[in-house]
Amino acid sequence: MRTEQPSQSEYNRARVMRFLYNNGVASRAQIAKALDLTPAAITKITAKLIEDDLISETGEIEGARNRRSIGLALDTERFHVIGVKFARSLIQVGLFDLGGNAAQIWVDTTADHPSIADAVAALKRLINDIIARFGDVIAIGMAVPGPYLKDRGRTAVVSSMQEWRDVNFPDTFADAFDVPVVIEQDARAGALAQQLFGADTQQTDAHSAQGAQNSAQQRDLAYYLIGEGVGLGVIEHGRTIDGARGTATEIGHVSIDVNGKACDCGNHGCLERYCSAVAIHETLDEALAEGDAIVEGSDELSHIEACEALFALAERGDERALALVRDIGTVVGYGLVTIINAFNPPRIIIGDIVAHGGETLLDAAQRVVDERVLDDLARTTHITLSDMPTDAAVTGAAAVAITAFLEQPSRFVDLIRRQTPSAST
């Protein structure tokens, strides 16, 4: 999964693709102006993109000074991508158009399979079926729990995905389909989804005028995933922070107490040990074992079910459930403080299972930020719960595929040619 550094010409093609993706129909003159390209350069770049069937002319549009010009567009409904989200206990697969709209979602519970090998085989069959059935799939994005060592193709910490530790993802999937596969850590995938499809947060602070402008152009943000594991994806200067081996922004393994609980990663006091769905489930089971149950029968529920049961109780006003959700929110807030001091993102979107703790959780987390972060920064960091549907996780996987397509369009040209024999070749 080593990605080649794109060439300068590919870089400019990608910029035009991204501009049309973000802005819809635009004329050559408008694109050239926005991207500071010469008329000669824009003519050449768009000619190549049209020839490769990546963008198309849409007919006349109104340009500057009422002059008519030809519009160009990237048709986000013409192609599809498949997103695959791996978590400890289940695999979700979704078919999406390039706008991130889900056509269909499939869910596979790994426990239903006698072995991981069997689960992998079933997944491959499913994906090949989807490709054969729809015929316009151009890429597959996979989101795996971090830390994911890109150069090794493996997730590094056993705890969050025990049964998958022996699977080398690129070896297993890279050449399994007629379509390119792109693999990314799940929280970073979530950040890409927010960048591509998320609603922009209103920037109200006068001092963040530049931030707002920046955000409109690049949508810098952090996505704080709190699910079976805890992860983070940060988009800075328009692209993800990756690190040398792809394991940057592993907030779940940043310690909040160097003398705290031991973690399978070797560290002590990892954030993940205090606010993941697994940690919450542990707390519920401890209360149950002590004969003081918050969620009755929690030991027979999955992690997700246990959390949802807790949040439902809190929603109905159960005092002990509310107190626990506030405690979890406080820990989530410690993580926010670290995220702000380490990454200073313009906004942070909290997503995945634990985000279902809702306003009670968010209020407790925000209180910690207000107390522990410099006023100036606390005020200008916009913290929200993700408004994406529950499929957000698998939407992230789709975003990985779409981002790869927008960044290195040439890589997908042969495939598109094969799928559209009518295109001029």
Place this chain on the structure above:
Amino acid sequence: MRTEQPSQSEYNRARVMRFLYNNGVASRAQIAKALDLTPAAITKITAKLIEDDLISETGEIEGARNRRSIGLALDTERFHVIGVKFARSLIQVGLFDLGGNAAQIWVDTTADHPSIADAVAALKRLINDIIARFGDVIAIGMAVPGPYLKDRGRTAVVSSMQEWRDVNFPDTFADAFDVPVVIEQDARAGALAQQLFGADTQQTDAHSAQGAQNSAQQRDLAYYLIGEGVGLGVIEHGRTIDGARGTATEIGHVSIDVNGKACDCGNHGCLERYCSAVAIHETLDEALAEGDAIVEGSDELSHIEACEALFALAERGDERALALVRDIGTVVGYGLVTIINAFNPPRIIIGDIVAHGGETLLDAAQRVVDERVLDDLARTTHITLSDMPTDAAVTGAAAVAITAFLEQPSRFVDLIRRQTPSAST
């Protein structure tokens, strides 16, 4: 201090400048190949850079297939920059060539001035004197303790620079000289210095082949500044991680214990509270007050002197001094674990006062990394003490100026024209 987004043509000029800066003499063909530019583009870009007197032709060099071609070079000795490093108790000013070689260093102790206003006035006089005397100064870089809010022009936490809290740096300095002023957080300045001038760490691990290639191109790294404050600068994908308001990578204010010591920033358990020169001095003074001095008379020393006295004792084998240095090293190690999990840099260079703790400190810190970081990551993260001279801090300020010059060369053209009236205009 709002920096305009450079245009595409400026971006390509900057790439050529940076290539020549890193690689010395090269032909147009060599540059075009390395940067994937067309012959037409490279001809145009280099013509403009030569016309602007930013680079020059050096005569014939040997090219590919023994063909002779004209060499191009950026003369790093032709111009100078001034670096200014602000710390709590002193200001250092240095005159550097573009290669980072110090021509002269001046040190001003702020305590010698009746007021900060007086110190500022003296600094302005000094800088104007230097500019007048040398005549070839093209930029001034200033390094200030973080968190530095770029859009406000102020350092945000009082503790590390008490007396300077009312100084707005851009307002005070931006228009004070005939030369552009660029201001950056000090640890980020240190990271830029390592990127520009630092020795490359040998990459021995087979799995970091891509990392090594990456490093040669971009010199991604983290600079972990442990001085009167604790800071971090991270270079990722070839550029600094800044955050929305310039306060990213504030490792000194990332908590290592959410129930720990309160910090002036509002957070609890900030790393800075346990291993900065100020914290070390506090520990020494406490021992002294308890009649159990490690460094005799520590209460009459400056923070820097107290630390140097401790390290000198440890160097001579004093057991209690060694034990304290190891304790400090352990805390430095907690910071390293967070840096690796948060940023996954290919290498981390520890610099400033506390780096003088030497191998004893580094060994203790490395031990924590080996225990608490995933083996695979611990093995491939190269951690060293800075080998830059004690002037490294002010070298960082120079690096800020040189980086600005390389990134937006056009900004400096008018100035260079004025200074070189013989140049064709």
